[in-house]
Amino acid sequence: MSDDLIERVRKSISSSKRIPLETVTIDSDFQQLGIDSMDAVEILFALENEFDINIPDDDVRSVRGVRDMCVGVEKLLAAKAAAAETQAGQ
Amino acid sequence: MRRVAITGLGAICALGRTTAEVAESLRQGRSGIAPIESTDASQLRFRNGAEVRGYSHQGYFEDRQADFMDRFAQFAVIAAREAVTCAGVEWTPELRETAAIITGSCVGGQSTEDVGFHDVYKMGLNRVHPLTIPKTMANAGASHISMEFGITGPSYTISTACSSAGHAIGQAFWMVRNGITDLALAGGSEAPFSFGILKAWEAMRVVSPETCRPFSKDRRGMVLGEGAAMLVLEPLEAALARGATVHAEIAGFGMSADACHITQPSADGAAKAMRAALRDAGLAPEAIGYVNAHGTGTLANDATETAALHAVFGAHAGKLAISSTKSMHGHALGAAAALECVATVLALRDGVLPPTANYNVPDPECDLDVIPNQARQAQVEWAISNSFAFGGLNAVLALRKA
Numbered sequence: 217m218s219d220d221l222i223e224r225v226r227k228s229i230s231s232s233k234r235i236p237l238e239t240v241t242i243d244s245d246f247q248q249l250g251i252d253s254m255d256a257v258e259i260l261f262a263l264e265n266e267f268d269i270n271i272p273d274d275d276v277r278s279v280r281g282v283r284d285m286c287v288g289v290e291k292l293l294a295a296k297a298a299a300a301e302t303q304a305g306q
Numbered sequence: 307m308r309r310v311a312i313t314g315l316g317a318i319c320a321l322g323r324t325t326a327e328v329a330e331s332l333r334q335g336r337s338g339i340a341p342i343e344s345t346d347a348s349q350l351r352f353r354n355g356a357e358v359r360g361y362s363h364q365g366y367f368e369d370r371q372a373d374f375m376d377r378f379a380q381f382a383v384i385a386a387r388e389a390v391t392c393a394g395v396e397w398t399p400e401l402r403e404t405a406a407i408i409t410g411s412c413v414g415g416q417s418t419e420d421v422g423f424h425d426v427y428k429m430g431l432n433r434v435h436p437l438t439i440p441k442t443m444a445n446a447g448a449s450h451i452s453m454e455f456g457i458t459g460p461s462y463t464i465s466t467a468c469s470s471a472g473h474a475i476g477q478a479f480w481m482v483r484n485g486i487t488d489l490a491l492a493g494g495s496e497a498p499f500s501f502g503i504l505k506a507w508e509a510m511r512v513v514s515p516e517t518c519r520p521f522s523k524d525r526r527g528m529v530l531g532e533g534a535a536m537l538v539l540e541p542l543e544a545a546l547a548r549g550a551t552v553h554a555e556i557a558g559f560g561m562s563a564d565a566c567h568i569t570q571p572s573a574d575g576a577a578k579a580m581r582a583a584l585r586d587a588g589l590a591p592e593a594i595g596y597v598n599a600h601g602t603g604t605l606a607n608d609a610t611e612t613a614a615l616h617a618v619f620g621a622h623a624g625k626l627a628i629s630s631t632k633s634m635h636g637h638a639l640g641a642a643a644a645l646e647c648v649a650t651v652l653a654l655r656d657g658v659l660p661p662t663a664n665y666n667v668p669d670p671e672c673d674l675d676v677i678p679n680q681a682r683q684a685q686v687e688w689a690i691s692n693s694f695a696f697g698g699l700n701a702v703l704a705l706r707k708a
Contacts, residue, residue: 253606254569257511273351273511273526 217290225286228262245281263289269296309542310482311552311708314393316385316493317648319533319635320356324388328635328645329652332660333681337634339517339529339664344417344499352513355499356531356636374437375450376415381534381641382447382495383454389491390455393538394550397455406487407448407461408478409536410470410494412640413503414444420500444640447495447534459487465640468600470494472643472693472701475537476559479703482539493644495534504530510569512604518637520601520630520662521608521676523669528602531636535644537651552708554651557688558587564698571607571694576600576614579700583690584618587704591619594626594704595686596659598650599676600694601630602637609671611692616674627684629677633663643693647703650691654707657685 222242230237233255240249246256256279260271263285269292279285317324320338321331331338341347342355358381363372366384375383395401418441422434440446445463452461460481464473471494478492498504507513507530514527545552560582564575584591600611608630616623631649638645653659658681665678686707693701 252567252570254567257509260511261509273515276511 217286221290222286224266225263225282225289228266229259229282232259232262240282242283242286243281267293269293307483308485310479310539310556311542311545311550312537312554312556312651313540313545313550313552314389314395314538315553315648315651316388316392317533317535317645318358318381318384319535319638319645320358320531321635323358325392325648328648329656331634332631332649332652333658335634335661335663335679335681337517337663339636342499345501345504347504350504351508352515354517354529356529356638357499358533374440376418376441376446377497378411378415378495379441379446379450381497381532382409382536383450385493385495385534385536386451386454386491389536389538395489395538396548401489402456402458404459404487405457406459406478406481406490407451407457408474408490408492409445409448409451409463410465410472410474410640410644411444411447411463411496412465412467412470413496413498415442415446416498416500416503418442420502423502451491457491466699466701467695467697468637468639468642469693469695469699469701470640470643471535471647472691472703473561475556475644475647475703476561476701478539479556479559482541488540488544490539491536492539493534493536494641496639496641497532498530498639499532514603517664518603518633519664519666520599520603520633521669521672522665523667525603525605525608527604528632528637531632531638532641533635533638533645534641535648537644537647554654554708555706556703557706558583558589558704560584560586560702562700564700566698569696571610572698573610573613573617575698575700576611576692576694577617579702580614580618580690580692583702583704589688589704592622593688594619594690595684596650596653596689597626597628598646598653598689598691599628599630600692601632601662603630603632607694611694612672612674623674626674627659627677627682627686628674629660629662631660643691643701646691646693650689650705654686654689654705657683659684659686
């Protein structure tokens with residue numbers, strides 16, 4: 217996982233929830249950060265815009281913290297890159 | 307205080323165009339949830355809705371009359387006409403002057419607004435249709451009902467999201483009970499299938515990608531619905547004196563605010579509203595036999611509502627028959643409580659408790675008798691109908707078999 221990706225996820229969380237960036241670390245879990253279900257939905261919205269991805273509901277069910285979220289975003293970015301490659305190859 | 311009779315019922319929703327059709331669908335446990343047809347759903351995470359399929363104003367309204375009415379206002383008038391006919395209201399000049407109309411609507415004329423916004427933002431047009439405002443306003447249902455029947459008494463609309471019609475019926479009930487009016491038309495209507503609104507619901511991540519399975523462990527969210535239901539309320543004594551058919555009585559109304567969170571439900575707030583309705587009806591919890599649950603089919607609502615039922619009913623909770631008819635007519639937002647009030651009246655009147663359809667797997671967090679999939683024959687004397695809105699504003703109606 218790149219530092220850049222982690223940074224962008226942390227920034228998305230901190231600006232949605234309006235909490236200082238330094239309180240959001242790769243190891244923070246949502247409960248610690250006081251993130252409830254509606255906050256989480258807003259953060260997903262911010263991430264979808266930030267990375268230009270669609271995050272399916274089923275992928276977010278087990279996400280409990282920042283690390284899970286970064287892993288999920290990385291996976292979706294990889295899928296997006298693979299799809300773009302396939303399209304370019306055609 | 308006067309006892310209050312329900313003498314007229316009107317309903318139109320995914321389960322049918324009349325109360326009789328809706329009653330038959332409820333009895334069969336037949337869900338009206340199907341692929342959305344009125345809006346292009348190909349760009350949505352969900353595909354299904356509970357629409358009045360194939361609806362057109364033709365046969366209900368002249369073209370020129372329909373020009374002035376959004377779909378949600380048309381549904382309101384259609385349900386009101388049926389309710390008034392059902393009640394056999396004998397209009398006098400005095401009754402028209404004093405009758406009340408209280409409707410609920412959450413989003414008003416959304417499809418009209420959507421078209422107007424699409425025109426200015428997407429099409430770059432410099433003008434929208436001049437009827438956009440009067441068709442969009444949430445009180446248009448009440449206004450068109452007043453014009454339909456020449457009713458000039460107290461008339462207004464309540465907008466409390468998913469509790470709108472519950473608050474509307476409750477207010478009308480109190481007005482009739484306290485002698486403020488001798489006849490009230492109350493209920494709710496909604497037609498929320500516009501692309502913009504569907505996108506907004508998608509963003510909330512509470513809509514099921516398949517169907518609505520309230521209280522089932524594999525539930526994945528709510529499914530939007532549309533339609534209207536209206537009731538005619540009048541003093542019981544007057545109704546009996548004129549030989550009207552009494553379908554049921556409204557006996558109590560309770561309200562509360564969670565004061566907690568703008569979307570997450572609270573068991574305390576829900577319990578407080580149920581207790582208030584029981585107190586208003588002068589009932590012990592043990593009197594209740596059937597609960598028409600709010601039962602949206604979201605993870606949060608159904609577990610929270612179950613906890614609230616345990617808190618209010620204690621050991622009696624295990625003896626309650628509970629169902630969510632949203633599994634069949636979908637979540638019709640500002641019309642939901644009115645459709646569910648009609649479903650509750652039919653359950654009491656016909657001795658058939660509607661099921662919770664689409665139920666698959668028991669959930670330990672929803673450990674009550676939810677009448678899975680099959681309607682049940684049972685004579686019940688008292689019932690409550692729950693509505694718990696986004697925003698934490700709750701309305702509960704208590705009903706009595708006639």
